Every structure is written in C-alpha cells, then in structure tokens.
Amino acid sequence: MARPSWAPAEVDIDTPSIARVYDYWIGGTHNFPVDRELAERVSAGNPELVRTLRANRAFLRRSVRELSRLGVRQFLDIGSGIPAEGNVHDVALAAHPASTVVYVDIDPVAVAHGRAILADEPRAAVFQGDLYRPEQILSAPETEALIDFDRPVALLLAAVLHFVPDGDDPLKLIRQYTDRLAPGSYLVLSHAGADRVPQAAPQAAENYRSAVSQVIWRSTEELTALFAGHELLAPGVVRAPLWRPEPGEQPDADLPMLAGVAVKAAG
Incomplete structure (x- = not known):
C-alpha cells in the first residue's frame, strides 16, 4: 500500500506490528x-477481547x-x-494545561509512531524503555525534562504487569519505581484477571502470546x-468498568480486566 504522510519513515507498514x-x-x-x-484473526476466537481492551483504555482515561481533579x-x-x-496527554492537558506526560514503551514501532x-507537543514525550530497567527509565533525559520527582507523580502501569511472571517478583519491580515517588503520588494498575478466568481466556492468551x-x-x-504500601481509593480493586464509571x-461488569488506583501516603 502507499505510505500515508503520517507514517514515520522508519516503520515497516507491510509487516504487522503488535503495537498497531x-x-x-x-x-x-x-x-x-x-x-x-x-487483529481480526487473533480476536475472532474471543469476542470479549476487544471489549476488554477498550474497557481498560476507558479506565485509564477515567x-x-x-487524578487531575485531585491535583496531579x-x-x-x-x-x-x-x-x-x-490517550493520557489529551485527558491530562484538557484537565490542566500545565500537565506533563512521559510515555515509555519497549516496542520501537510504538515509539516511532508516538x-x-x-x-508538536512540548508537554509530552515518548521514548523506548524496558519496564525491567527502572533506573534507565527514571533517569532518562525525557523523564528528567518533564517529571519532578519532588512533586506527586501518577505512575501508570495499565495492562502491563500481566506480562510479568511471579518469578520476576512484580511487587519488587513496582517498588523500584514507587520508592522514587513523592508522598501523594499515585499508582494506577490494570491487569488481566478475575476470580474465575473466563473459558475463552486461555485461547486468547495463547493467540496473544504468539505476538507478545x-x-x-x-x-x-x-x-x-x-x-502494598499504598492506600487504595474507593472502590478498591474491581473489574475495570466498575472503577468510578x-x-x-x-458498565460491562463481566469483562476480565481488574483495575485500581492507590495513593502513596506520607512516611
């Protein structure tokens, strides 16, 4: 196909990208x-997949x-x-023009598009980084230019930690980030899950695994x-559509995506 004007020159538009x-x-x-x-082939076997991912994005926006309303x-x-x-910068900047947003992704295609x-937006930046390398992310030039860690920060880990196995100690990984955050900062998590995994989920996971x-x-x-170490905001950890609709x-209360938001208290 002909390359559209908005497509970065360095990305391959003829090979599928999981980011796209x-x-x-x-x-x-x-x-x-x-x-x-x-996308259509992967989601064909699980009609809940697209609805779940869109519910996750809607939770992130809410x-x-x-948090913007709370002063972040x-x-x-x-x-x-x-x-x-x-996305995040649209919502945050609409709430307050002094907001700043740093996006990080390991996928070079996502970063190129970002x-x-x-x-043309100086209040937001994106760079390639690995979740498993917190210090590189926290000390990156883009982060240092837009984030002041002496003031509250919202750390967003939306639909990310369900790729971190227990053996990699996800709580320890989170703390390598949150230990750097000032009191009054917030942790936002969403995660594939439910107390009972839907029957279609294993096949969806298998299909998605082939790409990620x-x-x-x-x-x-x-x-x-x-x-742990944070105080959950009401209503706690719930299905993503039920978090402050x-x-x-x-809200579609049966979708298998959990979510919650918590504040880092003083001390």
Missing part, C-alpha cells in the same frame, strides 16, 4: 491493513481525569503503546497485593 494491532483493537487509527488483518500534574505511563487520540504524534508473551491471569486478591454509564 493493539491500536486497532482500542479504536485507534495508527494502523494498516496488515495490522487489522492480524483514572487520569480523576505529572504522569509517567510505562507500557503505553501508541499514544493515539484520547514521536510523530507528539512532535504469555499473559498471566491474577485474581482480585493477587492484584490488591501489588498495591461515568454518570449514566452502564
């Missing part, structure tokens, strides 16, 4: 026919809006994917444990 597949699943426009073909002006989004329309999207890595399903209790919204 995800973008398509959540209703984005930064994807190509080859991505959409793979959490950013709520700095957001560090790790595992962000492509920061397309309606840089093109954010080229195996999804680890965790229960409400297990995800709650990852907020918009007035008049009819």
